[in-house]
Amino acid sequence: MGNMTQAKSRAEKFWTSPVTVFLVAFFCCFLWGSASPAIKIGYEFFSIGANDLASRIVFAGTRFCIAGMMVIAFGSMQHHTFLRPQRTGWKYVFVLMLFQTILQYIFFYTGLAHTTGVRGSVINAAGTFFSLFLAAFVFRFEKLTAAKVLGSILGFLGVLIIVTAGQTGGGAISFAGEGSMVIAAFASAVAGCFIKKFSAKENPVTLSGWQFFFGGIVMALAGTAFGGRLRPTGSGAWLLLLYMAFISAGAYTLWGVLLKYNDVSRVTILGFMNPVLGVLLSAAFLGEGQEAFSARVLAALVLVSLGIIISGRKKQRGS
Numbered sequence: 001m002g003n004m005t006q007a008k009s010r011a012e013k014f015w016t017s018p019v020t021v022f023l024v025a026f027f028c029c030f031l032w033g034s035a036s037p038a039i040k041i042g043y044e045f046f047s048i049g050a051n052d053l054a055s056r057i058v059f060a061g062t063r064f065c066i067a068g069m070m071v072i073a074f075g076s077m078q079h080h081t082f083l084r085p086q087r088t089g090w091k092y093v094f095v096l097m098l099f100q101t102i103l104q105y106i107f108f109y110t111g112l113a114h115t116t117g118v119r120g121s122v123i124n125a126a127g128t129f130f131s132l133f134l135a136a137f138v139f140r141f142e143k144l145t146a147a148k149v150l151g152s153i154l155g156f157l158g159v160l161i162i163v164t165a166g167q168t169g170g171g172a173i174s175f176a177g178e179g180s181m182v183i184a185a186f187a188s189a190v191a192g193c194f195i196k197k198f199s200a201k202e203n204p205v206t207l208s209g210w211q212f213f214f215g216g217i218v219m220a221l222a223g224t225a226f227g228g229r230l231r232p233t234g235s236g237a238w239l240l241l242l243y244m245a246f247i248s249a250g251a252y253t254l255w256g257v258l259l260k261y262n263d264v265s266r267v268t269i270l271g272f273m274n275p276v277l278g279v280l281l282s283a284a285f286l287g288e289g290q291e292a293f294s295a296r297v298l299a300a301l302v303l304v305s306l307g308i309i310i311s312g313r314k315k316q317r318g319s
Contacts (some may be wrong), residue, residue, distance in 0.1 A: 003186070015261035024254050025270035031251040033277030036117040036124075037285040038244050045237035046230050048113075054228030056109045061214060061219030061240055062230065066099050067248035068213025075205040085206050092198040093210045100252070101215030108184035114177030117285075118292045120280025122162045123181040125304045128271045129155045129191030132311055135264040141195045142263060148311045155307025158300040197261045204256030212248060229270035272308035275301060 006183075014020055048055045076081035085093055112120050127153040136144035162178070198207055232238060258267045279301060283292035291297060 003262070007295050010092075012261055015257060019290035021258060021262060021267070024258055025267065026273055028251040028255050028258075029271065029273040031122075031247045032123065032274050033279075033281050034285075035244070035247050036120045036278050037282050038114050038240060038247070040117055040286055041235070042240055042244065043113065045233050046222050047233060048108065048219050048231075048312060050113045052228070053221045054226040055230065056113060056228070056267070057106060057223030058222075058228035058230055059222055059241075060105045060109050061062060061216045061221070063213045063216065063244045065216030065220060066242065066245035068209050068211070068216055068314065070245060071209030071212060071253055072247035074253075075203070075209055078205075083203075083206050083209060085202055085210060089198075089202040089206065092194075092202055093214065095194055096191055096198070096207055096211040097215040097218070099187050099194065101203075102213055102219060104184050104187035104191065107180040107187065111177055111180035111184060114174055115181065116288055116291060117282030118279050118288045118297055119162050119178065120181050121282055122275045122297065122300050122304060123159055123164050123178060124188075124278065125155065125271065125308070126159045126182060126273040127188040127192070128308050129311070130186050131192050131264055134189055134193045135196075137292075139197060141193070141196060144266055151307040151309070151311030153307070156309060158303030161296060161300040161303070190212060191266065192259065193295050196264055199256060199260035204260050205253050206251045208249075223306045241267060272305040275304050283307070285304055 024186060043050075043056075046055070046059055072083050108120075108124075111123075115123075130150060132148050133144065135141040136148070159182075195204060195207065198204075243319060255267070279292045279297065283289040
């Protein structure tokens with residue numbers, strides 16, 4: 001018993017270290033930041049049109065099914081036993097599967113098919129602010145401070161600049177594009193809070209692996225039933241799909257561990273790197289540099305980043 005307590009103490013000390021939290025969060029945000037350009041490139045590699053929702057769902061489902069297998073295999077090797085939830089843990093898997101994989105990514109993939117990678121990356125950051133309010137009012141993890149309210153206002157103003165820009169820089173709002181990205185961000189926030197809650201009773205790596213696996217199967221089967229197909233244009237398409245599976249397997253597993261040992265606000269504050277990296281990577285790989293460095297996007301990016309930083313700063317000082 002003493003050895004188990006010491007091991008738990010060492011794990012908590014490691015995962016709550018400021019250096020560990022920052023480096024792991026940066027790595028996760030880099031992976032997530034690369035997701036938007038990777039998905040849009042994947043649409044080309046697999047010949048998926050903007051209106052082919054069924055094939056997008058098959059594409060997403062295949063990615064997450066592979067991601068789930070990666071996580072389960074890694075966790076099994078790490079623990080020297082086949083990784084599976086406890087009997088009571090399967091209900092947690094189902095809840096996370098619904099919000100983190102199915103709902104979030106049906107809307108995320110739909111949104112990216114109708115908006116740019118730059119816009120998608122900034123709007124996706126809204127999940128950080130949704131997380132703060134859900135943690136305070138729904139899940140009761142933390143109290144909502146004045147700093148969090150101010151940070152959320154700034155962040156939402158930044159997201160609003162992007163959402164109201166429309167596809168051509170006018171005032172039109174596209175539900176299929178920007179609207180879907182906002183819904184995806186909300187589903188992600190709900191999932192993040194559930195991970196925090198469920199991780200107290202079940203290994204977050206186990207939860208991540210199995211919810212990806214079953215969520216991916218459900219999406220792939222549903223997409224196929226409605227006529228969706230994957231039409232790869234070469235070996236590069238499959239390599240990209242494997243990388244996208246690794247994005248999910250690596251980022252969500254590590255982020256779940258951070259949420260297990262740290263306050264929601266302490267982890268989510270570092271999510272400010274996500275939209276920044278997403279915009280930069282979209283500019284680099286999608287040729288969206290002109291939009292990425294426009295005054296509108298830069299202003300939105302500054303507001304979102306400041307909002308996330310301000311939302312978490314007071315919490316870390318103990319308020």
